[in-house]
Structures are given as C-alpha cells and as structure tokens.
Amino acid sequence: MLERTPEQEAAQEAVARLVRQCIAGDAQAWQQLVVSQHRRIYAICYRFTGSSSDAEDLTQDVFLKLYKNLASFDLLKGSFQTWITTLARNLLVDHFRRTRLDRASDSLDATFDGEEDGPTMADRLADTRDSQEQQFSSLELKTRIQGALKQLSPELREAVILRDLEDMDYKEIAQVLRIPEGTVKSRISRGRGELARLLQRIEKQRMM
Structure with a gap:
C-alpha cells in the first residue's frame, strides 16, 4: 500500500473532522462536506456514464444516500473517501442495470477540459x-x-x-x-x- 503524503493525511483529517461535525448535527459542516466532495464524485459519475445530466443526477443521489447513512459511518474502521466512492460505485451499478447501459459505453471523458480534480x-x-x-x-x-x-x-x-x-x-x-x-x-x-x-x-x- 502506498504511503500518503503529509498533505494527503492533512486533507483526510480535515474530511474526518467535517464528518464528525456532521454526525453531531452541524448543518454548516454538511455544506462544507458537500462542497469538498462534490467535484470528485461528479467526476467519477461522469467518467462512468459519459453524460453530464446523468452524472449530475447520480451525484445528487450519492449525497442524498450519504446524508441518510452518514451516522452509520465508522471513522475508526476505514477511509471516508473509500466509503463515499463505494456509495457512488453502487449507485452507478444500479444505474447501469436500470438503463441497460454497458459500462464500456462512452464514459471516460475524464477531466479533459481541466475542470475536474485529479490527474x-x-x-x-x-x-x-x-x-x-x-x-x-x-x-x-x-x-x-x-x-x-x-x-x-x-x-x-x-x-x-x-x-x-x-x-x-x-x-x-x-x-x-x-x-x-x-x-x-x-x-x-x-x-x-x-x-x-x-x-x-x-x-x-x-x-x-
């Protein structure tokens, strides 16, 4: 497993702190959490679907599911990034089943316009x-x-x-x-x- 940089560790701790505040009922922390994760989740959904409208809808679904299940997340058992990525992936699988789309359809126009995070x-x-x-x-x-x-x-x-x-x-x-x-x-x-x-x-x- 790759070692994380100090910057990555700091970013992960910042997210963990927001999660703890959200679980405690802090509405402002929830807004900050959404802002911090929205771009990345949208990018994942867009890469898999190839549709900006589908990606936006799925991103909203991810955060709705996250809001409903956030209290069940255990900070001691794993990474929040892994957990929210799993939520997104599960919703994408459901989306493909509903629409009967092959996951190898036009999907990975990934960050070509430079607007999304990640290399x-x-x-x-x-x-x-x-x-x-x-x-x-x-x-x-x-x-x-x-x-x-x-x-x-x-x-x-x-x-x-x-x-x-x-x-x-x-x-x-x-x-x-x-x-x-x-x-x-x-x-x-x-x-x-x-x-x-x-x-x-x-x-x-x-x-x-």
Missing part, C-alpha cells in the same frame, strides 16, 4: 506545456487515450479508473470493488497492458 491518464503520459503546439499534442494524445479506454472491458476499465484517475491505492480499490487485492493488481496490470497495446494500434493507424 488524467494523459497527464501521467504527457508533460503539458503552455505552447500551442504542445497543447495541441496533449489534446491529441488525450483523445487517443480516451478512444483506447472505451475499448477496455468494464472490469479492467473500472480498475484503471480508480487507480490511475482517482489515485486510490490497492487496498481502497479492493474495498470499493469488493475483490481481493491480488485481483485488483491483476486487473490494473492487464488493463494497463491492454491500454498500451490499443494505443500502439491507434498510433499505427494514424501513421498509415
């Missing part, structure tokens, strides 16, 4: 500069990565999202997906390998 896969592969030429190259790379991500199986894609887009560690992903850590590592490894092969194929097609 994208493209940010990990490309060093973005301010020049127009380099910005264009970065956008082009992001577009290719998006196309490759769409072709991953739902299981591999899900694992890659949580690890490489949400920067969650293996233990947290295992808790969210309810699978062993070994399976998490395997899916991430396979997903990255398949993604690399798809990107190579896309690049060859571009050069033809």
